Ligand SMILES: [Zn+2]
């Protein structure tokens with residue numbers, strides 16, 4: 395989704411679209427199927443060549459649970475507040491630095507690339523270690539099956555260490 399900067403009038407520009415092709419950058423080949431196509435709603439304003447895009451991006455992705463490696467349904471709802479500025483040319487000796495310049499997303503040929511910027515924003519909004527649910531207990535260290543499903547009996551055979559101590563104390 396590219397927007398011509400000159401199309402942003404003094405009253406700003408409302409941009410909203412749904413794009414199933416909009417994937418977070420680092421989702422890669424992970425199970426990361428898109429459950430709900432990313433929906434973007436932004437309000438663009440312009441101050442000279444600097445464009446500010448504020449709004450939200452929402453979507454649903456199937457991630458891999460970091461504990462049990464099962465499916466993890468993740469609902470993304472990220473606030474967007476981006477600044478775009480023209481890429482300084484080699485001849486631009488005087489670049490006026492403003493607060494927030496570090497976060498400036500550069501654009502070329504008078505067009506901002508919302509898609510690229512949003513893909514990155516979405517990546518940042520994804521959890522580093524997704525968990526399928528509060529109750530996910532990961533995998534059984536003995537048989538490797540998910541503990542959540544209670545399918546293995548390995549843990550049940552283990553004796554609580556406190557009880558083990560008690561048992562030892564009783565025999566002493
Ligand atoms: Zn899990």
Ligand SMILES: [Zn+2]
Nearest residue numbers: 534537546548
């Ligand atoms: Zn087990």
